[in-house]
Amino acid sequence: MSENKTLSKKVLLFILIIAAVNFVVGGILLLLGLNLYFNEMFYGNSITFAIFRAISYIGEDMVQILLLAALVFVYDVKFGRNVGFSLLGSVYVNGILKDIFQDPRPWTNIWDGEPVAEGLGFPSGHSQNAVAVWGLMSYESYKKENKILQWLFIIFIYLIGISRIVIGVHDLQDVWGGFFFGTLFLVLFIYFEPLLSEKAKSLNFLTKVILSIIIPIAMLTIAIVIFPTTTIDYGLASGALMGISLGYLIENEKIHYDPKALNNKQKLINLVIGLVLTMVFYFALSVYSSDFFVWRFTKYFILAFLVITLVPWIFTKIKRD
DSSP, X not given: OHHHHHHHHHHHHHHHHHHHHHHHHHHHHHHTXXXXXXXXXXXXXXXXXXXXXXXXXXXXXXXXXXXXXXXXXXXXXXXXXXXXXXXXXXXXXXXXXXXXXXXXXXXXXXXXXXESSOSOOSSOHHHHHHHHHHHHHHHHHHXXXXXXXXXXXXXXXXXXXXXXXXXXXXXXXXXXXXXXXXXXXXXXXXXXXXXXXXXXXXXOHHHHHHHHHHHHHXXXXXXXXXXXTOOSOHHHHHHHHHHHHHHHHHIIIIIOOOGGGSOHHHHHHHHHXXXXXXXXXXXXXXXXXXXXXXXXXXXXXXXHHIIIIIHHHHHHHSOOO
16 A cells, blocks of 8 residues: 555656646746747748647547447456546536637647647647547556557657647647646546546446436536537537446446456457448438537447447457467
């Protein structure tokens, strides 16, 4: 127990040091009046735009969905669930913050007369979510004593944040805020997730199912009531959260898929099959397109539920050599 506490203190100190450096360096640059300096430096450069837009795509919905699916299929179902919880929680909180601050994107968001990205600026969602996802991946790598992946995932966070400035869709302030709120969210998630998971073990299955339904619906309702004219996609975060929550309960209770019991060849087969099925589900659900929050909620609930239940169930039915 004391060793675990020491480990937690080391992790917390490491995160706080990085957060302090981000805060101080970003704060100094902002005080020096350099909020748009880097945006303007790269504005109009098609080469850097193409390179960093590709990097920025790491934070897009489709890539995040495939990442979560891959974790479930070949690494660990519970950890995939946790990365999903961290991502979706961050997406929801970022939406609330954007609706509160109502900060427009910088003028560099306009290329050839058209906006590169839609929506509000502060805090940067890609930057905040990068911390929530890749920060948790880095933490997992730290626990597994894999320093290469630990630092690689941290580099991913900075690359995504920097890319948002280079392609002009966010200014320094937006990314600075995204890193700040993302780090705060990550620390809280790392601390509270084990405590809440332990508490959940004492609840019966029906109670957990009810909570998995009520909490996402309550989150969606609260956001819509407080911000009735919002353009934020709260349906995505809430619906996917319900899908992962319910799906994980059923998977853990009935399916018991364990990718750690597979050899590398079996993992590769499952990864290919699983990602293909995930994309099929995604594009099938995208045939009907609507921004209505009820449909967005339903769409991502179904997608998340199928990825974490149906696909692992299919894997358990595949005969192995």
